[in-house]
Amino acid sequence: MSTAALNPPTETGAPRQSRSRGPRGRGLWWRYVVAVAACVFAVFPILYVLSASLNPSGTMTGSNSLFTTISGSNYVKLFANPERPYGRWYLNTTLLAVGVSLLTVLFSALAAYAFSRLRFRGRRGGLLSLMLIQMFPQMLAVTAIFLLLSNLGDVVPVLGIGSLLALAAVYLGGALGANTYLMYGFFNSVPRALDEAAQIDGAGHARTFFTIILPLVIPTLAVVGLLSFINTFNEYVVASVVVGNDPATQTLALGLYQYVSEQTNSNWPVFAAGTVLACLPPLVVFFWLQKYLVSGLTSGSVK
């Protein structure tokens, strides 16, 4: 194996520049065009939501003239209703998503390491089962989870209906699966020689995992963490069964939906304001994770 594999692969751009592809900037204009086009595509439906959130009597789909009225009253209403404690939901959801995503990353990484590095009976089958289980149509998930947790709650109240911890546990039930597969692919790209060397040095398998392998796969940890964070943040169906009975334990997706769940009395503008604010934590997390996502390996080499 060459040393190149051990040198952290950096963003492909850096070496490319040195390789005299031509003057800096050539062939770049079309990239900007695509980038801007993609941004327009990504953003313009969201403008409707933003416009509705700023208009006290707005609708989501009623009109193409956006931003005719600008007012913060929907945002004020959002925080002014003690029956719908938006701030509390924000806190609940953020804590939940942070906890679940970190543990999801840990569980998936552990499992992916086993599948990538250890050879055992049922390895292939196990990997396949993780994927297949996630494909089962979840038609009855709601009922099954309610029954499960209400029985569990009789014995361990903290894992019963109404507990955010129970909700976290249910989400962790889906921690493996596609995430594990994603990490598995990455782990395979880390040269085995690294762990062997570490073991020659006398590091145990746990130490090898935490100190050698994990730092090298930071980008994938960031990806899985972000995916899990956003999914947890926006999940509705399971949350509504587990913590739907008390405004103080609800999550954002759940609480906000109350503004529109009654067909004839729905309050889309406030709902829109709520979702606009609710998209901030995922974006902040993403912005923060970006440096790991694209340059994790430069800082991740063994010291």
Added chain:
Amino acid sequence: MTKEDFTPPAQREERVHRAQVRFSGGAWSWVIKIVLLGGFDALMVLGLLAAVAKASWVIVAVIAVGTIAVNLIYLPPNRELPGKYLAPGVAFMLIFSVSVMLYTVYVGFTNYGDGHNGSKDDAVLAIQQNNQARVPDSATYKAAVATKNGGGDELWLIVVDPKTGQARAGNNETPLQDASGVTTSSLGAITGADGYTVLDFAAVSTRSSEVSKLAVPLSDKGADGFLHTTTGSQAYVYRSTMAYDEKADTFTDTTGTVYRDSGQGSFVSADGKTIQPGWKVNVGFSNFTAAITNSQVRGPFLKVLVWTFVFAIGSVVSCFALGLILALIFNDSRLRGRRWFRLVMILPYAFPATMMTMVWSGLFNQDFGFINQVLLGGLQVPWLNDGSWAKVAILVVNLWLGFPYQFLVATGALQSLPDDVNEAAEVDGASGWSAFWYIKFPLLMVSLAPLLISTFAFNFNNFNLIYMLTRGGPRFTDTSLDIGSTDILISMVYKVAFGDQGRQYGLGSAFAILIFIIVGVISWIGFRQTRALEDIN
């Protein structure tokens, strides 16, 4: 290759570090391990005790087996390595994910659904409740719930006959008899009677279940009806229109028709009349035969199946292509503002899909939507009103909803490509495009192909999008069923299982299992292919 290859310059530091590992690592890791395991075991014992106290034997068994398994896995050093790494995730998966699957399979063998919602006892109770009718135009009795002095704890009902003003008392066994010495409060409520102690509301409330069973016969003749109180202060004359015979397990109505337990979860008369509600029973494979032989489904099945594949594959390909292209573009460090561009790329992913689907349905409105009005300059494309256009609309919306995921995953995957890939391409003299297509792309596919299969499976069952955007419409005109051009398998079976006959969880589960088998087999074949891919590389 030797370890020096990656040993950083700080050799001394490294050696010290290595020594630390050798001398302290073992002991410390043991201490940590024992403390963690001990804590875990202590928690489990607590849980076990609680479960035993509640006599939840299933939970007792699960905790016991789980605890033993965890100790067997983690206690012996350097053994059961795969177990050590897999146990945490798998434990949660078994408890919270696999159990849901098993429950679905179980329900597939029952008639659970509207009309068969609970246990037989519940059904009998509900039938009795529903068939106690207040005698029309009968009077309201002032009433109180009491205990008889010296008569133990048994509840009696004291009433004042509205016609004669005579106080009477009785209980379930004793028909009304005269009582005396009734006292009333200023509001007219009965507060006492000779030989009885009247219960206050708090006492009535705590003994509510007994009160609700209190039915005092007006006379020896059952046909006269009985007095029953709903709130403890008033009583009304009721007559039962459906009598339950506990021994024979039959209901008999006022005309003498006998309803028997049909064995299918309901009481049925000889001429086939059924009493609502029924209850949940096992029905064997009948849901599966019903699912397979369902004539409603058979007609449009082929059309729906084809579209399901077009939709699922089309979504995977379009989302992945866009996501990958954008990932490549934003991976180019010459591009300014990449961090912000990337942030915008994941915006669609950060908003709730249900809400955004609704916004899109507005954008696609034929007469007023942004797309026809502004983008297409007033063209009248019937986006959601026409079968083919609706399919296009669905693919566009799903592209919008789905490309950020692929973008993220591809951005991450690009980092796993070793740098020498670029160099190799350079050496071969490959141009940018062919370097990507022949060298990078196959490498990317090794780690991404399984995810694409999982995306395929997700879209195969992407009920929410279809249901929110078009409800499967526009509807086929050649079937009386509510099935249309954009229905995929899961939305079609949803309509069959949860449509006309109310929610039939049993049938729905059977469908779910059958669909799972279809998706599972396809995915399994797909995974075999990716394995081949991996081997090539």
Added chain:
Amino acid sequence: MTDIARRSLLLSGLGLGALGVLSACGGSDSSSSSTPAASGSAGAGTITIWVDSDRAPVLKSAAAQFKKDVGVTVNLVVKDNSKIVPDFITQVPTGKGPDAIICAHDRLGTLVKNGVVAPLELGDTTDQYQDIAIKAFTYQDKIYGVPYSTENLALIRNTKLAPSAVTSWDAMVAAGRKSGAKYPVLVGMDSVQAASPYNLYPFQASFNAPVFKIGADGAYDGTTLGMGDAAGASFATWLAAQQKAKTLNINISNDIAKTSFVSGQSPFFISGPWNLADIKAKKIPYAIEAIPAAGPQAATPFVGVQGFAMSSKSKNTVATQKFIVEYIGNADIQYKLFEAGQRPPANKEAFEKAKSDKDVAAYGAVGAKGVPMPAVPAMDSVWTDWGNAEAAILSGKSADPAATWQKMVTGLQAKIK
């Protein structure tokens, strides 16, 4: 250990920490509110009622009064409105459901079919409620709920664009065209696939084509459709004519209809009271009137009634009935509920009081002539097929509207038997 490894361990620690905080929240909350048995030490017990968050504040004061009067704690659980009925059906059989719920009367059929609600005895208070409210909560001769509010459609007229009232559809369209506004009349559609049977029903009723035939007992006969035959055909033909004349447009969603009306683009809007706030906010001068008939009969809208129903497995039926019959049925509380939700109260006394609000009086007057939305379980399949047939006609895809309509009726009749 490397920086990153340390960081990753730290992160896992953070994760556990966050879960720990969650468990603290969850734990304290569940002990304070979701385990009533623990807190109900007052002696007279606790009952649990699921309500939506709009109604919760008013009911809180009623619950406090109840606690003061009889010692029973009413535990009000605020739930997402759309989840109340489905969760109730699932949870009652487990013994963990609430004692009572708030629900719309049209779900009664399904609730009874599942055996999860118990009949109530309103005693002599029945005539304190509006007839239509009691009729709505009566299912198979028994009353299953205490009604508290009604709601229905009416015609909202922009009095600036159309100064005088209209009495027929044709007159309305003529006045609408004369006004020079963009749309002569606005009827919102739920979606292009399902039209809006609810919004269009008044017109259908004016052709004497009710959904179900009314039985001898004055209740719907859930097994016989009433919208077939010649009456249904003439309604279908009328729909097709409106599509051609562009007076009804399948692409005008409820949102677009509302936005257009509040921006003065039409003098007439078929709408419920839920849009009034926005109409007032835009200072549109308006009047609320009966919906003009399109056919020979009166155009009667559906009336939806909200009320409280009791679980068949309630462990404290005495307190539950007392609370929902005597407290929620109470005129004062119904008036307060009206103030919170602006729907005409079901209690007559409260309704009279609420009539000082002219909008409520007007909507109530229109609703009094309406018919309750059918509550039979078969209704779910009726809505879909019915809407699809209307959508086919209104999108101009049906060559023979009467045949499309009759096909829908025949298909439905076979389904509901």
